[in-house]
Amino acid sequence: MQKAERRIDYKKRRSYIEFLYILPFLVLVALFSYFPLYGWIYAFHDYRPPFPITNETFVGFKWFATIVNNPVRLKNVLRVLRNTFAMSGISLFFSWFPMVFAVFLNEIKCKPFRKFVQTVTTLPNFISWVLVFAFAFTLFGTNGAVNSVLQEIGIISKPISFLKSTDHLWFKMWLWLTWKNAGWAAIMYLAAITGIDEQMIEAAKVDGATRMQIIWNITIPSLLPTYFVIVMLNLANFLSNGMEQYYVFQNAFNQDYIEVLDLYVYNMATSGTGMYPLSTAISILKSLVSVVLLFITNTASKLIRGEGFI
């Protein structure tokens, strides 16, 4: 009896001590993930620096209503959402690309060449978008290299302004994004590939499987869990596809097609100090949509694959 009680005591004490292990992380999460939510308060006030927010500045849901209460603005917001969905959609549709890239990269037998390809494709990830645009400008500008070459060899007589045109703009944006990110995104899959049990592959080889068969029946299925987690996480971020890329590529001519939600908020909010409330309101809506999407995909994942990821 006494012994059992002592054991419970011991267990209790141990659980307290073990709780202390995660305490620092809980504090960090509270500090950096929950405390900033206090900033949401700005969406409900007519805040304008240098004046502090007070009871008088409280305006309720005015800024949320602002988004929809002017027909032209609403049209603009819908256009921006269309662009956001289109470009996120294209990214999602091609999200298998880094995985396939990793699989094929892994199949390269000549090690120096493999390392070379991997380095070259990973490097662009570390170049900022501003530099990517500078590169695009010298290459595809009206007086750029491509136009010069095409004119030299007589294919075109007048320079084509690639950066001004809106043809296939969403797809071109995806190409830039992929050029920059594919190598980096493949790293996760390369790591997962090294985790595949060698014995399975050995056994398949003994059974006479070809390389394509090994890829199709062993490598890809082993990568699918990783793939699904990444896709789901991306899906939760569907509305926030970043603004830097679109910011550097935007101009008056392609704005109607390139302006995504983040860039819209930026374009609205950068001039002057009065746009904190509206930008906060939009970011709250974005967060809510993200949470909802996350739960939907998680439920879908449970239904389809029998397991969720949270």
Add this chain to the structure above:
Amino acid sequence: MKRFLSLLLTVIMVIPMLSAVAMAEEAPMVIDFYDDAANYHGIQTGWFAKVVKDRFNIELNIIAPQVAGESIYATRAADGNLGDVLIMDKSKFVNCIEAGLVKDISDRVLEIENLKPFHQQIKAYNASLNKGEGVYYGIPAEMVNTSAVGVTGEMIYSSPQVRWDLYKAVGSPDVKDLDGLLDLLAKIHEIHPANENGDPAYPISLWPDWDNNDNMSGPANVVQLTTWYGDKFKGAAILKPDNTFVKLYDKDSGYYKITQFLNKAYQMGLVDPESFEQDWNAFVGKLQNGQVDLIWYSWQQGFWNSQDRMDNGTAFQVIPVEDAMFYADADNFFGSSRVWGIGSKVEGEKYEKILEFLNWYASPEGLTFQHCGIEGLNYIVGEDGKYIPYKDNALMDNLPVPEEYGGGGYQDGNNAINQWLCGSICLNPNTGETYDQKYWASYIAKNMTEMKKEWQARFDAQDPVDWMKKNNKIVISPNCVANLATDTNDIELLRNEINKALCKYTWQMFAAESDDDFEALWNKMVDEMDGLGYDQLFDYDCQKWQVEVDAKIAAVAQ
């Protein structure tokens, strides 16, 4: 070993104590400058830091929203302390007084010795704040003591400038109107399709970087050029020379005229096709490369007109357009759009130090450092005591400063406050000339080049401003004190959206392939602006700026 260790320990312990004692005696006081004008964020370094430290034993800590981001304003304001010295836009300053961030300096400001010649301006500004008789908060920036209704200088802020050699090469034609200017540019393009290296050159090259800046709606390239016809942007309204406001999309306004001018130029193939992709830096590169034939800001000449080019006649010169009516701002008699103040948390010794510093900053010595630079580097003193320009590339090439200023590059150590109390056209009592070297007798003598003589003979005037005055082609907007309302958040949202739509369509109009396309875009633009609520914004801006118009009318009456 033990003894060595104990010795080492003793030394380690004693050194900080010693240095603490030494620091207590010498530690310079750090003054925080909240500075809307600064392009540098951090502690002032180099020769100007030494100049200030030697005199006051202070260090200047520059807080620059232009570098650190506008959010620093919100966070510091929330903290209740923007800085010790405040340099900010007038409209912001009023809010900061309301929020209790600015110190009442009524007790001391009129005692500042070197600001005594500017009491009229300081009193006028503070009276406009309506805080009561004899209550002082701010000192206007860049005040001058010339006149509130006249223009000093050879050139106004914006006028058409073309390379003199190219203008001569096409026969120095008269330019009657904007179509005449297009003809001139077309001829120039014919004889100058590329620069010396064979890079393509275009008469007109554009950039979008400053669109919607400086309280003006629309692409900066348009809003500057409207001033050639006397139309001045006030927010989203246009102020005509007769002091009435018109909507910017009024077809009789300068906005339509200039947008059409740029589109005609485009249709004639005179606009650099990269205009629609490049930024300001790319434009400057082309200007310095000789790939641009027309410029319109007076200061843009600085990127091309070197002494050599003035001498051999290849520099940019103003080419008057005969039907124009150039808008010019009068000298900043009452100061620029910015104002100096002191933070509300400043007390005691720091307050004294700041007043001492401000007094020096407005003194002949302080102004000489700000506007002329360093003796023996930027200028030398002639036998008659007047200054002679010396190394004019000191800033551009970051030349090393003389040893007594602690070494380092001139530009690296240049005054990072980047804002003055008194403008450069004030008279320096030590020389009897302005601080601005453009008006020194030595400078004028040096710049009386062949090109300038040819210009004077061709246009029968001393300089562009003289030509405008002689031919009655200039409207001078008097300088005045006006306290403008600040936008509410709702107005700001409206303004941002309308400006965005305006810029988008205007840029598309620049590149319209036909006049029909142009008109279609114009109508679409008007529809979208109206849909967003342009009328409301126009009414708001008319009311807001009427205060200034009234003050200007009063200034002229005086």
